[in-house]
Amino acid sequence: KNQVEQSPQSLIILEGKNCTLQCNYTVSPFSNLRWYKQDTGRGPVSLTIMTFSENTKSNGRYTATLDADTKQSSLHITASQLSDSASYICVVRVENAGNMLTFGGGTRLMVKP
């Protein structure tokens, strides 16, 4: 069964600190992996997309990594800001499955001043 597991479920950090969120997946065959940010009361917004051949991609203070061999991805947030408080969702697309996506349960991040 295709699954995406995220850890931790929630995280509290101080403003200015770095943090890393984890995503492990069992999706096969793999097509791509996206990290979404979802602010409270809003819909998810894409941060990064990575395909099989990419092992790192940055978007400002967000850096995603992908290890296709171990089927793991991480999202690293540098110098956190209060506006980073949100849920971060890892989403994997299955090859040859059309528009079907497998969603992780998300990590809820709270950045405190």
Next chain:
Amino acid sequence: DVKVTQSSRYLVKRTGEKVFLECVQDMDHENMFWYRQDPGLGLRLIYFSYDVKMKEKGDIPEGYSVSREKKERFSLILESASTNQTSMYLCASSSGYDEQYFGPGTRLTVT
């Protein structure tokens, strides 16, 4: 900018009522999706549509139906709302296999 709008941000309905949730996108996307989001369960696909009047069941279609009469509009219908349908409902649209763009969500409470 892609814009996906949903008819209501918050909705309270009684058990047994018929409920309509509407979603409109302005980017001429052929694909549209309805998800529900519950704590600890992530997003789960209810239905999707890849063209006008076309629909496909997702992972949890029971208790729901959909309608897509126009390309820009995708409606989710709860024929007889039940308390276990209390949830956040998210609509999304995409072109081909590209990124799905999400609406702001409708938080539905069924009492």
